[in-house]
Structures are given as C-alpha cells and as structure tokens.
Amino acid sequence: MIQLDKQYQPHDVEKRWIEYWDKHRLAHADETRDGETFSMAIPPPNITGSLHMGHAFNNTLQDIMARWQRMRGVNTLWQPGTDHAGIATQNVVERQLKAEGKSRQDLGREKFIERVWQWKKESGGNINHQLVQLGSSLDWERDRFTMDEGLSRAVREVFVSLYEEGLIYKGDYIINWCPRCHTALSDLEVEHQEKPGHLYHIKYPLKDGDGALIVATTRPETMLGDTAVAINPEDPRHKGKGGKTVILPLLKRELPIIEDSYVDAEFGTGALKVTPAHDPNDFEIGKRHQLPSINVMGPDARMNDEAGPYKGLDRFEARKAIVEDLKAQDLLVKIEDHTHKVGHCYRCHTVVEPYLSKQWFVKTQPLAKPAIEAVRSGKIKIVPKFWENTYFEWMENIRDWCISRQIWWGHQIPAWTCGTCNEFTVARETPPACQHCGSTELVQESDVLDTWFSSALWPFSTLGWPEQTESLKKFYPTSVLCTGFDILFFWVARMIMRGLKFMGDIPFHHVYIHALIRDAEGQKMSKTKGNVIDPLVMMDQYGTDALRFTLAAFAAQGRDIKLAEDRIDGYRNFCNKLWNASRFAFMNLEDYTGTCALETSKHQSLADHWILSRLNRTVADVHQALEAFRFNDAATALYKFIWNEFCDWYIELSKSRLNSQNSVEKYATQNVLVHVLEATLKLLHPFMPFITEEIWQKLPKDGTSIMTAPYPEFDPHKEDSEAETHLQWVMDIINAARNIRGEMNLKPSLKIPLRIKTDDSEKELIANTSAHYVIELARLEDLEVGPSVVKPKVSASSILSGAEVIVPLAGLMDFGEEKKRVEKELKKVEKEIIFLSKKLSNPSFVDKAPPEVIEKDRHKHKDLSEKQTKLQVHLNTIDQALA
RNA sequence: GGGCUGAUAGCUCAGUUGGGAGAGCAUCGGCCUUACAAGCCGAGGGUCACAGGUUCGAGCCCUGUUCAGCCCA
Numbered sequence A: 001m002i003q004l005d006k007q008y009q010p011h012d013v014e015k016r017w018i019e020y021w022d023k024h025r026l027a028h029a030d031e032t033r034d035g036e037t038f039s040m041a042i043p044p045p046n047i048t049g050s051l052h053m054g055h056a057f058n059n060t061l062q063d064i065m066a067r068w069q070r071m072r073g074v075n076t077l078w079q080p081g082t083d084h085a086g087i088a089t090q091n092v093v094e095r096q097l098k099a100e101g102k103s104r105q106d107l108g109r110e111k112f113i114e115r116v117w118q119w120k121k122e123s124g125g126n127i128n129h130q131l132v133q134l135g136s137s138l139d140w141e142r143d144r145f146t147m148d149e150g151l152s153r154a155v156r157e158v159f160v161s162l163y164e165e166g167l168i169y170k171g172d173y174i175i176n177w178c179p180r181c182h183t184a185l186s187d188l189e190v191e192h193q194e195k196p197g198h199l200y201h202i203k204y205p206l207k208d209g210d211g212a213l214i215v216a217t218t219r220p221e222t223m224l225g226d227t228a229v230a231i232n233p234e235d236p237r238h239k240g241k242g243g244k245t246v247i248l249p250l251l252k253r254e255l256p257i258i259e260d261s262y263v264d265a266e267f268g269t270g271a272l273k274v275t276p277a278h279d280p281n282d283f284e285i286g287k288r289h290q291l292p293s294i295n296v297m298g299p300d301a302r303m304n305d306e307a308g309p310y311k312g313l314d315r316f317e318a319r320k321a322i323v324e325d326l327k328a329q330d331l332l333v334k335i336e337d338h339t340h341k342v343g344h345c346y347r348c349h350t351v352v353e354p355y356l357s358k359q360w361f362v363k364t365q366p367l368a369k370p371a372i373e374a375v376r377s378g379k380i381k382i383v384p385k386f387w388e389n390t391y392f393e394w395m396e397n398i399r400d401w402c403i404s405r406q407i408w409w410g411h412q413i414p415a416w417t418c419g420t421c422n423e424f425t426v427a428r429e430t431p432p433a434c435q436h437c438g439s440t441e442l443v444q445e446s447d448v449l450d451t452w453f454s455s456a457l458w459p460f461s462t463l464g465w466p467e468q469t470e471s472l473k474k475f476y477p478t479s480v481l482c483t484g485f486d487i488l489f490f491w492v493a494r495m496i497m498r499g500l501k502f503m504g505d506i507p508f509h510h511v512y513i514h515a516l517i518r519d520a521e522g523q524k525m526s527k528t529k530g531n532v533i534d535p536l537v538m539m540d541q542y543g544t545d546a547l548r549f550t551l552a553a554f555a556a557q558g559r560d561i562k563l564a565e566d567r568i569d570g571y572r573n574f575c576n577k578l579w580n581a582s583r584f585a586f587m588n589l590e591d592y593t594g595t596c597a598l599e600t601s602k603h604q605s606l607a608d609h610w611i612l613s614r615l616n617r618t619v620a621d622v623h624q625a626l627e628a629f630r631f632n633d634a635a636t637a638l639y640k641f642i643w644n645e646f647c648d649w650y651i652e653l654s655k656s657r658l659n660s661q662n663s664v665e666k667y668a669t670q671n672v673l674v675h676v677l678e679a680t681l682k683l684l685h686p687f688m689p690f691i692t693e694e695i696w697q698k699l700p701k702d703g704t705s706i707m708t709a710p711y712p713e714f715d716p717h718k719e720d721s722e723a724e725t726h727l728q729w730v731m732d733i734i735n736a737a738r739n740i741r742g743e744m745n746l747k748p749s750l751k752i753p754l755r756i757k758t759d760d761s762e763k764e765l766i767a768n769t770s771a772h773y774v775i776e777l778a779r780l781e782d783l784e785v786g787p788s789v790v791k792p793k794v795s796a797s798s799i800l801s802g803a804e805v806i807v808p809l810a811g812l813m814d815f816g817e818e819k820k821r822v823e824k825e826l827k828k829v830e831k832e833i834i835f836l837s838k839k840l841s842n843p844s845f846v847d848k849a850p851p852e853v854i855e856k857d858r859h860k861h862k863d864l865s866e867k868q869t870k871l872q873v874h875l876n877t878i879d880q881a882l883a
Numbered sequence B: 001g002g003g004c005u006g007a008u009a010g011c012u013c014a015g016u017u018g019g020g021a022g023a024g025c026a027u028c029g030g031c032c033u034u035a036c037a038a039g040c041c042g043a044g045g046g047u048c049a050c051a052g053g054u055u056c057g058a059g060c061c062c063u064g065u066u067c068a069g070c071c072c073a
Helices: A010-023 A053-071 A086-099 A109-123 A126-133 A149-164 A220-225 A280-288 A305-310 A315-328 A365-376 A387-396 A451-455 A470-475 A485-503 A535-542 A544-553 A565-587 A606-627 A631-658 A663-684 A689-696 A721-743 A761-769 A771-777 A815-840 A843-848 A851-882
Strands: A037-041 A075-079 A168-178 A183-185 A190-205 A212-217 A228-231 A245-247 A254-259 A271-274 A332-345 A353-362 A381-383 A415-418 A424-426 A442-444 A478-484 A508-514 A752-757 A780-786 A795-800 A803-808
Touching (some): A010 A126, A010 A544, A010 A689, A037 A053, A037 A470, A053 A075, A053 A126, A053 A478, A053 A508, A053 A535, A053 A606, A053 A631, A075 A470, A086 A109, A149 A168, A149 A485, A190 A245, A190 A271, A212 A220, A212 A228, A212 A271, A220 A305, A220 A315, A228 A280, A271 A280, A315 A332, A381 A387, A387 A485, A451 A485, A478 A485, A485 A508, A535 A544, A535 A565, A544 A631, A544 A689, A565 A663, A565 A689, A606 A721, A631 A663, A631 A771, A663 A689, A721 A752, A721 A771, A721 A795, A721 A803, A721 A815, A761 A771, A761 A780, A771 A780, A795 A815, A815 A843, A815 A851
Parallel strands (some): A037 A075, A228 A254, A381 A508, A478 A508, A752 A780
Antiparallel strands (some): A168 A183, A168 A353, A190 A212, A228 A271, A245 A254, A415 A424, A415 A442, A752 A803, A795 A803
C-alpha cells in the first residue's frame, strides 16, 4: 500500500532522481539513432560562474524544451559545456596570487597558465554541479570546454582560414584599453555609463598673436597629445583661420588649424582639439589630414615621456595638475558641469582609455552580409520578432572586431614573427620554419584571442568540427538557441556568421530570446546592491520544482521578470497541491488492479467523461504553447487544469464513485483517475521533473522513468463537448447554491434543501441524473427538479439561463440580505440589457456585423430579459414579506 | 541624436487574426466539509496612461503626447 507524507518534501527526492537519471543515462543523445532530432547547445557558463537567477531561468526554459522533445520520442541532444572566460578567469586567479603577495609576472606565463588549469580542476565544475541540481537534462557524456584540445583546434582552423582569406589583419588602430586588465577590449566589451563631469574651455593662442581659439574638452589630459585644432569650413566665426597655427598650451607645441566638416559648429566654440592617439573620431580626422599621432600614456594609463613635465602621473592626477597650470597661466576660460557617457571595462569596471595600439582584427562586413540575409529570409527566426530589428541595426553598422587580448589565459594567437625577415607565419600547428624565408627564428604572438572568438564556434565545435563526426552530421544545425538579449551581439550574431562561413549552414533554426530577471522593484540584481535572490537558496527552501515552475510561469515574451520570493512560495503550494491530489489518488487505489492505460468502459461517469475531455484540451494547449515558446501559457494551462479542474471539481465529484459499493463503477472511475493523474504528471514533467518522477514511479505504469515516458498527444476524438456542456450546467447549479449560502451566511455544516424550477426537459434530466453531485458539493438536504416545482414564499433564488435555483429558507431567511443580493444582481443585469439593446437597435451594427455575432447578442439579450423578469418577481415577494 | 520595449484591479502581470476585461498575491466574510489550513467556500475591487482617428464595434489597428526602462551612436 502506497502512502504519501502529508506534505511534499523535496530534498531527498531531488537527490535520488538525479542519481537515478544519471545512472540510466536518460539524457544521453545517440548520434546513430534514426529519426527526428532536436538539438540545442547550452550558452556555456563561465568556469568562474556560480548559478545565479539568470542561469536558473535560462536553463529551466531549455530543460523544458529538452524534456518535452525527448518525451515526444525525438532524438534529443542538449549539449553541455563551459567557457574559459579569458579576462574573468585570469582576474580570479590573479586575485588569489595577490593574496599570496605574488603577481602573474612573478610566476611567468607557463606557470601561471598551469595555475589556472589547476584552479579550473578544483572550482571550474561548480556551475555544472549546480545545473544538475536544477534538474538540467544535459548530456554530460558530451561535456565540452572552450579550451579543450578539440575546440582549440577549431579555433586555430578558423583563425588561419580567415587570415588566409584576408579577413584577419593586424594594424595600428584606436582601441578600447583597460588600464587595470592591461588589455585591449572590443567595442562591445565597453559599457557606457552616464557620468557627471566637466567641460573645460581652454585657450589655444594663435601663433601670429591675433587672439586665440577656445577649445572645449572633457579630458584635458589628452591635450598633451594634440596634433591639430579643427574647425568647420562653413563656420563664419572662424573664417580665414584655416591653415594658421596655434600654440598648444603648457607644451608650447605648434599645431596647425585644419578644416574638417566633421566638426560640429553648434557644439561648444566650434573648435575641436584633435588627439589622434586618444580618441577614435580624432584618429579618423588625423588619417584624413595625415596628422601625426602622439601617444601620451603607457599601458597603465600613467603619462609617458611625451607628457613632458606630467610624466609619471596617473591620467586623473595629470588632469588635475593640467587644470591648475592652465588656471595659473590664465588659459582656462571656464569649467562647465557636463554629463557625458564614460566607457568602463565590462569585467572590472575601470574607466577605459581610447588608445592607439597594434592589434588583430576580423574584417566583419563580408561575414555579416549572409548573416543578415539568413534572418531576413526567415531561415533563422528570432523570437520575439522585435529583436530582429536590433539585430539588423547592429549587423548593418558592424565594425571590425578587435580580437587580440594582452592576457595569458586563452587561445594564443597562432601567428609567428620571423626574427630574420620580420614576416608573419600563420599556421594551424607550430611551424618549423618561416614560410617566407625559411628561418627558424620564430616567435609566437604573445596575445590571446577574445573569449568570444571561441564561443562563436560553439554550435559546431562542440560536435567535433573540424572533424566530420557523426554527431556533427546528426545534430547540426541545432534546433533552438535560448539566451538572454544581453549577448545577442557578443555571441548570437557571431555564431550565425561563423556557422554560415564554416559549416555552410545556419547554426540554429530558432533563437529564443528571454527576458532579464530583476528584483521585486525592477532593479537589476547585483551583489553590490545586495538584492540578489540566490536560486540555490530558493531551491533549498521551496524545492527546485517550485522555482522552475515560477520561472516558467513568468516567462512571458518580451518583458523583464520582477521576481519576489512570495511568488516562489505560491508555486511551492502548487507542488503541494499536486502532491496531495496524488495522495488522495493513492488512498483510493488500494484495491485497484488495472494500469494507467485508459480502458473503454460503459461505466464511466459524467465527471469521468468531462475530465478526460478537459485533459485532452489541456494537452492541446500545452503543445501549442510550447511550440510557440510561450512557456507561461503552458504553465498556466497546467496550473489551471490541475488546480481548478482536476482538484477543485473532478476529485470532489468522483469521491462518491470511489466510495461506491458498485465495484464496476468504482473500477471505471479508479481507471480514469489514475489515467488522468499519470497523463498530468507527464504533461507537467518538463516543468517539474522531480515531484512528477517521484509520484509517477509509485503508479502502476510501464517504463524506467517518466523522463522517457511518451508525452500525451492531443486526440480530436477525445473531445466530448456534450460532457462539458452537461457538467457545466451541474457546476452552474452548485455555484448558484454556494453563492446563496455564502451571501446569506448559511454555515457550511448546515444542509439546505434546493429546488430547481425549469421548463427545459434536458436540463431537468441532467439535474436529476447528476443530483448526487449537486447534493454532495452544494451540501444539500434534498433536491427537487422540474417545471412544476413550487417556489416557497420564503426563499432565496438565483436565476440561471432557463432555470431558477431556489433555496427555501423558512426560519432562516434574512430578507434584508436577500433583497440586497437580488438588487445587486438586478442592477448588473439591467446595465447589460441597456448596453445590448442599444447595440442591437443600431442599424449599422445589424447591417454590418457578422450574423453570428448579432445572433449571439440577440440570444444573450433574450436570456437577460427573462432573468430580469424573474429577478423582479422574486424581489416583489421579498418586498411583500418585508411589508 | 537613432532605435526598441512597456504603461490593464492595491501589488506583480496574462490578454496570439478587433466582437463577453482575466489570473496569482493582497483585502473582506465564513469554514479544521475524512487529499491538502502550504487548504476549502463566498465576496468586493479596473474610464485598460492621455488626446485624437479608423471601424457597426478598439485593451488590441493608426497618429500624436506624457511617463518609465533598455540598446546603439
């Protein structure tokens, strides 16, 4: 005999099934199996990562898809793996070294990298372990890491091919430099924040003594690297000054005044200082006018030799000193408050410096074209669709990608400089000699590649590329990529470009972009703000299934999720509800000899037919929602079915049958009960894997695990609209009686009589054959139905369509209460009748609206009018009694 | 400056081809009715941001405004 605890206790349940699933290799995808496939690669979490709510959300949605497809019988691969996260990981290990009083330079490159691998071995698996706890059905036998030998080979293959095609080059350009991480960053890796600052107006005297040009700048320290002042040729204020010379304050260098239409005459004084080595726009102007570039800072953002007297100062110290000196020399006209966007390193939040430097780049436009086309043509669908605009916007204005990083942890650039001829040799494997002159004096580039260079290959590198493996053939292109919008450019766009280039095909058919999880106030969760809700804590406190269901239920498309703990609490209660419904089932299945398979039986009740029809409808709703990535709709459909239909109605309605002495009828209902419960558990399994497995295993079923049990399918023949209509009528009666009971303050323990007066013979018949339902659920003393039912003078009544539900209340009647109740109802009905009358007497409505809409409204109007009459009659009797 | 998204009950939000404004939580009243008090039954509560327009009919479509958030330059 199976008995369940009174409350669901998730802890040991979760642990048990995780081990069981693993032992039976249920998440393993078989590349040799024929038939339909579904594949999906996890957005690889950083090895430095710990599961946060964003991961929990992202992976819950993926797991729902994976489990759903697997149960549908589709050959399903959910590819796991982690990202080496160059800068982030290097920072973590450097911090550890610092605590030991060491730097990475103290260790040297080789030893440092060893140390990172060591760290990875010890802590890099945390996030994977946490994903398992979340229930993620990833195929761990295929676990990959972006620095694996295989994936590194893919990286070298791509680098060399692109280089050979001329799509990778090295050159001097303005890049974003992080003085803390000591590396270049791509444009995307810079976060711009609005910051209060100042606009300094500085006097640049003309050499000929004829006054001065006033320039405005937010970064006065960069003036040391000025090589010109620019004006707009159309600016009347500066007419004739083009070609003259000004004297750079402090350093007294002579600068030409150049004319360039880039200069915005409306901004400031219309004169722009040009610093090609420290500003991307100035760099462009410098190129146009063949200006020299003077770099005045070192890699640590301290002023260098070019800065003259300011040499050795940090950039912000230099700013202060320069402002003071300008003031002293009366060259500072004014300082205005000015808010402007300041770029920060996305890893350490240090203010980045635009910096002239020799770096490697990927020429991106030729790769972007087909990637744009893939989305425009619909080969790749981005869901929700509005993200496509953002994608196009970025892709059409894409700039070359700076891929070299001056750090040690990552894929070292496979390019070697010849000590003899100074040329590059770029090769897949370490070359024995220079391919230009044959010299063996080769030195490999010390830089490593941007982490996103390897992530961009993820959908095919994880499947074995450049080897033509069976897995690659089977599972590429993948079906869905599920991620947040924050890495749409970083990752998604680049995967599309790489997939098309190297696989000759799109990397995935759908991109599902989900929202961001925020705190209850809508703030981004962050450790510094202290508003983080830790998924692991929530899982521990409420159960993993409760957290997962909460996330799914809030996953409405295109809207951020404000998560508060009480919402998880609510879905914990839902778990418990399901648990107790199952508990009820087990209590009533003790003598049951059948299985979960539905048996055809003449002995099924109206409630049995009804719940089977409702189940079938729910199956359709869940499939439809999941196909459209509407996770919240699927979750809501399940929630409503389980709580409001199965628990609130079906269980209550079937109690009498389950206690029946008629063993044939009892068996038929037991069969429906267990069938519906099992189907429901399967439907719910992708959302709540643990509790569903726990209950399912106790049922009389076939199979190893619910994880591989067949997902219920919609069957149009199972729709039973007659049962639904009939039971709806029964529910209407019960609701009417309950309403009267509630409004008239009749205790639930008090059994009341009920009369139903109706001329509708079908309604009469159903009410009579279903009398036992009404008697039990409305807690009746007795029930009388028919056209000739006599309505006692002292009674409460409710008017339904085609029937009046009457509760005789001799001795219990509170006429005042009943009058209030009826008047309220009457008011509502009258309001609606006026609205409908107006509508129906409007000739253009009757003329132009579709006939079925008009018919519906006419019918409603008739119904309401009858109801109004009856309510009026009832009200009159009350008034008489009160008089 | 360009673009995107949102504004619906006290709170958080659903509302998919335009045709009866919904859920959860919170509130109020009544219940330990033998699966569940993490529960059951009943009730109250909204000019769908504002102003126009299209339509027989608009929360939904169009235009404008205000406010909020995000992305890019």
